[in-house]
Amino acid sequence: MPRHRPTRATLGWHVAYWLLCTVVFVFLLAPILVIVPLSFNAGAFFTYPLAGVSLRWYREFFTGVQWQRAVENSLIVGIGATVVATSLGTLAAFGLHRVRLPFRQAIVVILLSPMVVPVIITGVGMFYVYARIRLANTLGGLIVAHAALGIPFVFVTVGAVLSTLDDNLVRAAASLGAGPVRVFRAVVLPLILPGAVSGALFAFVTSWDDVVVALFLAGPRQHTLPRQMWSGIREFISPTLLAVATLLIVISIGLMLVVELLRRKGERLRGVMG
């Protein structure tokens, strides 16, 4: 006969389980929850209670010449790298979609390799060669490097969306008289767009967050936001860094929400059509 009566041991496990889960969620969120209010501290210390609420550290960030240049560099490099990675990665995903190719395995390995190689090796290797061809200490070099890092993310995301694409839709459109370009524009593109945009956002975040490659390839004039933060942390942790961190967290939340929405929209589109 099955016995369901909760024993004391079972109860103990349950309490331990819930306690552990709560602790882990607090652990996961604690840094973010503590940092954000501290960035509004009127004083220069990193403790509670706050000395008062003020925007002085944000003012420091928005008026700092070095910070402004860092933001500008980060945007130029991030957008440049995203454009390159998204176009190359999307084309590659289309190329490998349902086509039997010789050396397919090798091609996929090359496309995914930037995800696998430890980033310090990427940074050192690129520096070794880029310095020789005068690409080190240029924004162009940084764009190229970040684009390489972003390609696998675009390739994987777009590839995943393509693999769920219903080929009957393409055939139906073609049988109704649409040419290949029209089929692509009217049927394929709307279906894969959410995936492609997610891939582009991943590529942008890869560039936006990178500090290791920038440590090797960016001179003082090419400092990106994370690279500038790194210098700040190394010298002296000022509350301005917390203001920057808070702004970066806000941007992360925004990007995360967009990607989540796109994912759900993509699922809904395919759900309705399939």
Add this chain to the structure above:
Amino acid sequence: MSVTDSAGTIVDAGRGRVLRVSLRRAERAQQVRALLLVLPAIVFLLVTFIVPILSMLVVAVENPELREVMPRTAAAMMGWDGTGVPSPATVATFVRELRQATADGSIGKVARRLNYSIPGFRSVLLRTGRSLPPAETSDADLLALLAGIDSHWAEPPYWLALKGAAPAVTDFYLLAAADLRRDARGTIVTAPPDQAVFVTVFARTFWVSLVVTASCLLLGYPIAHLLASLPPRRGNVLMILVLLPFWTSVLVRTTAWLVLLQREGVVNDLAVRLGITTARIELVHNRFGVYVAMVHILLPFMVLPIYSVMRRISPQHMRAAATLGARPFLAFRKVYFPQSVPGVTSGCLLVFVLALGFYVTPALVGGGSDQLISYFIALFANEIVNWGMAAALSAILLGIVLVLLATYRWLVRGELLRLG
């Protein structure tokens, strides 16, 4: 299609052949189109990523300095058997080329290379070069002349180091990265204790990665279980709590832990106020800080794979086990856990491999004795500027990562076969 009369068969076979040919042609055209689409990305990655890394890794076995600056000495050294000191003719070649290299300034390159083999060789070589008399002396006197400038020239080790720098390909850096070297007879021996650092660093990298992986599993497994067993709506809300740190940059989170854990930070404040400690504790710039920050950064990489596997485990299995009389713990151990193992394996592998290559977090949150292998790669590339060592350490790290990933693929393939 039935084939009754002979004429029809011929026609059909002919059509079949035409069809096969045109099908193959179409497939060929499709492949060409596919290659054209893939090519830009492949070429871009080869040029900007793969070739640079490979050409850096090759430096680990290159030995160009002596051959470029003192080609005749290098050739003569290759002919010397390595016993005692070289012949007077070899010494004469060396002195001639040393004089010339000192005059045109190219000696610095060789001096730096030889200093890797024997610390202090650089200054000996530079001083010897400066102290050489300008005129030629007879061969017999040259060794005595060198020994007069620096007594090391009378003994074999410096000459052996010179011989070691002569071949085009060397295992010097790779051996050094494993705390090994070749002795006078060419056998591989362990390096003297004061120069042996890298085995310790590799062991530390492994240990830290192991502790971080185990902690992530311990903390991540219950979370993944909770997320997978909640109804989707509430599960999704909690999922955001895991995804939010995942999307926040590593640098931002490392900064956050630095601020939280420092002596005057929030955690110490709380501990003192709650009376847990009276004195403030060092929580950062040590191993503890490295563990906390790395576990925080890598935890989502553990939770997400386990969660995606757990979602596919049917809750009916646990109910069936309970109906058959299994207590919850037994049912979990015999029914639920085995099904979640694929997620655990991929989560552990992912976290372990990522931890092996960590640089930013230990560099900012760790102390001097908490630095992992990446730190030394950066140090050799950026500050010491010894590309041979940077390349050798990179090659070993990359080798370890690739072997782990290959093993994983092999394991997963076996597992899939067993399941299906």
